[in-house]
Amino acid sequence: MKVVTIIGARPQIIKAAAISREIANNYVDRIKEIIVHTGQHYDSNMSEVFFTELNIPRPDYNLNVGSGSHGVQTARMIEGIEEIVLKEQPDYVLLYGDTNSTLAGATAASKLNIPIVHIEAGLRSFNRRMPEEINRIVCDHLSTFLFSPTRTGYDNLVREGFSEENEKTFTPDNPGIFHCGDIMYDNSLHFAQMASSRSTILEDHNLVSDAFVLATIHRDHNTDHEESLTAIFKALMEIAKERKVVLPLHPRTKNKLQELADEDFCKKVIEHEGLLLIPPVSFLDMIALEKNAKMVITDSGGVQKEAYFFNKPCVILRPETEWIEILETGMAKLVSANYDKILETYNTFAADKKVKFPSIFGKGRAAEFICAKLFSN
Structure with a gap:
């Protein structure tokens, strides 16, 4: 065949x-x-x-x-x-x-x-x-x-x-x-052990397990609209005042941030002490970040699932998702690019000590x- x-x-x-x-x-x-x-x-x-x-x-x-x-x-x-x-x-x-x-x-x-x-x-x-x-x-x-x-x-x-x-x-x-x-659950199981032994992303950036939030942004409905992109970054900077936010910066997001946002706002994003902007990471590094994050904030369909694989609550920067099951568990919530909803959901998940992740994949x-x-x- x-x-x-x-x-x-x-x-x-x-x-x-x-x-x-x-x-x-x-x-x-x-x-x-x-x-x-x-x-x-x-x-x-x-x-x-x-x-x-x-x-x-x-x-x-x-x-x-x-x-x-x-x-x-x-x-x-x-x-x-x-x-x-x-x-x-x-x-x-x-x-x-x-x-x-x-x-x-x-x-x-x-x-x-x-x-x-x-x-x-x-x-x-x-x-x-x-x-x-x-x-x-x-x-x-x-x-x-x-x-x-x-x-x-x-x-x-x-x-x-x-x-x-x-x-x-x-x-x-x-x-x-x-x-x-x-099929991504197959890979997450297979590569998780490899990531533990080979990834140095935590050491490279002085990250402590369970002490940071992982964020990713790349979808056009977020990146291509100044109001949405600005609201998301404002929320991330607010969260970063109390807990470090790690953002592997997708090339599209980096370019659109520079194109759409004003110069002063870009400077605030870049210079924010609690917001760590890094280049796109390898898959093993991404797994290491997902496994060790306190929470995940993303508009990626794949990252939503991977967060769930590693028992991490997920704030979804979209108005809808294909992965209805993770919403039904209560371990993920849709917030779109709404500043108030992002912060409200972050605070809810951060305070929840009884998270449960039933097997659905x-x-x-x-x-x-x-x-x-x-x-x-």
Whole structure:
């Protein structure tokens, strides 16, 4: 069996590690994986470092697409992916999540009648103004195999017309839907021990476990609007008066802060004693920060989950989330870019001594389940 895996954004590179690891351990003579990197994330700290640090197989192809508008970027990817799929003639094209790389891979593969495998299927924010929502819906409805990390995601697929009764052999007209657990939970379990022994991020920045807050900001609805971006940074600076806030600064956020905010405000952010701005960190360093933070404040879907994996309350800088389950546990709360809500939720979580994190993301064996289903079809 030959599988072409499409990756492009930093989280997809990490997610792909779990499937590549399962193939290497248990299917080395039965499944051949061809990895295509679209180049959607082109900064070395946002992409290249992960292949080295996590021992992920290096891409067989790199499209080097880089930045651009949604249309331009996606079109370039479709062109490059189509050429590779025609050359390789895979049995499946495997896609992750909801990025432009996902949409491009789904479009190219479906036009060439190559069955699509979508990992993280069924997730919905129910906000079609988000490009990611469009990408995930389109990919799901073009896919042959749909693997959902949560029961909620699986139920979303059923509500959209996917049948639970379909049986193999699965095809685009007879797709199979499965609740398999979260593939990032596989990776978090696998890499957590490695992070403990190899990451020096805490020592490098004199950070004490449970004495700092980890924050990440990158989504356009926060970064591209001065009012939102300013409100978030004002809240972080207020929190930083009593507890250090560590913010690995996404290139987009750094650029937009300089473009949108006035010079005096930027200076206050940069010079604030309790706000530690650092460059984007490696995956192992990120795990170390998540494991040792008191709390996480983020607009990232992946970081929301990882916070939950490591039993950390999460303040979500979005009006909605695909990960409804973590909201239902009470260990995460939506605050959007509202200054008052950010501080209120931070204070509530900081004072709560009875946090509970029930198991909702499986048992860390999603990659095993996925490969077994593909090989038995």
